[in-house]
Amino acid sequence: MQTAIEQYLIRNTPYYRTVADEVELYEAAYSVRMPMMLKGPTGCGKTRFIEYMAWKLGKPLITVACNEDMTASDLVGRFLLDASGTRWQDGPLAIAARFGAICYLDEVVEARQDTTVVIHPLTDARRVLPLEKKGELVQAHPDFQLVISYNPGYQSLMKDLKQSTKQRFGALDFNYPAHAIETEIVAHETGVSAEIAGKLVSIAERARNLKGHGLDEGISTRMLIYAGSLIAKGVEPMAACRVTLVRPITDDPDMRDALDAAVSTFF
Numbered sequence: 001m002q003t004a005i006e007q008y009l010i011r012n013t014p015y016y017r018t019v020a021d022e023v024e025l026y027e028a029a030y031s032v033r034m035p036m037m038l039k040g041p042t043g044c045g046k047t048r049f050i051e052y053m054a055w056k057l058g059k060p061l062i063t064v065a066c067n068e069d070m071t072a073s074d075l076v077g078r079f080l081l082d083a084s085g086t087r088w089q090d091g092p093l094a095i096a097a098r099f100g101a102i103c104y105l106d107e108v109v110e111a112r113q114d115t116t117v118v119i120h121p122l123t124d125a126r127r128v129l130p131l132e133k134k135g136e137l138v139q140a141h142p143d144f145q146l147v148i149s150y151n152p153g154y155q156s157l158m159k160d161l162k163q164s165t166k167q168r169f170g171a172l173d174f175n176y177p178a179h180a181i182e183t184e185i186v187a188h189e190t191g192v193s194a195e196i197a198g199k200l201v202s203i204a205e206r207a208r209n210l211k212g213h214g215l216d217e218g219i220s221t222r223m224l225i226y227a228g229s230l231i232a233k234g235v236e237p238m239a240a241c242r243v244t245l246v247r248p249i250t251d252d253p254d255m256r257d258a259l260d261a262a263v264s265t266f267f
């Protein structure tokens with residue numbers, strides 16, 4: 001089974017551009033195995049950060065994309081029927097707890113509350129995971145750590161983490177990086193020049209000001225990387241931006257015009 005966990009080790013150094021003191025803070029939190037919450041809008045670097053930290057710490061990383069249909073069994077495990085009868089199969093959270101991985105639950109707020117509560121006994125001093133159907137109590141491996149991501153923009157009264165869940169985590173805030181740093185990231189990830197990357201970032205900054213004024217979410221670093229990748233492939237910048245920055249985020253014709261106009265001031 002040791003080899004099965006090894007598939008979750010990150011072998012190549014992920015490119016992560018440090019933005020502030022997040023690396024030191026995370027290392028300190030990991031050293032006391034504090035459960036952590038990475039807060040910030042979609043596509044701003046949370047996943048890349050946790051990949052980088054898992055690599056730096058030399059720990060396996062098990063990522064679970066949460067959704068509203070997810071049940072506790074999807075995290076913890078279930079009995080399966082096969083030719084030789086029933087057998088237990090650990091879910092990703094149980095594997096991480098047993099073998100000492102970092103378990104990253106992406107967008108945990110999407111999961112139903114009866115699913116979320118299974119993480120509670122793992123996030124306090126007990127550090128245990130009860131496999132109720134199997135009748136086993138897994139004592140978490142000393143290296144195990146739980147990390148969740150959380151987009152504060154998406155929460156509503158109906159859909160939010162309970163205080164009893166939130167208060168089990170330390171939290172690091174993420175946001176789109178400052179202009180020069182985001183330009184560096186876009187240039188690095190796509191191969192476009194710093195000049196083009198800088199223009200893409202400027203377009204995003206304009207669009208981010210429209211958040212809450214007709215746009216639900218700003219243009220993310222991820223979208224800029226899509227735009228840069230197309231431009232690097234020779235696609236004309238205006239067309240690349242339309243496909244990757246404007247069309248995906250709004251269907252409103254006026255908003256599309258406003259964003260197209262922002263693009264044309266730079267390209």
Ligand SMILES: Nc1ncnc2c1ncn2[C@@H]1O[C@H](COP(=O)(O)OP(=O)(O)OP(=O)(O)O)[C@@H](O)[C@H]1O
Nearest residue numbers: 015016017042043044045046047048185189221222
């Ligand atoms: N600080 C950074 N250093 C290096 N790359 C970055 C950084 N910030 C963002 N990126 C780039 O942006 C892309 C999107 O970031 P990432 O996938 O980490 O977003 P996320 O915040 O986890 O989004 P989601 O909440 O939707 O999962 C990454 O693939 C990476 O290329």
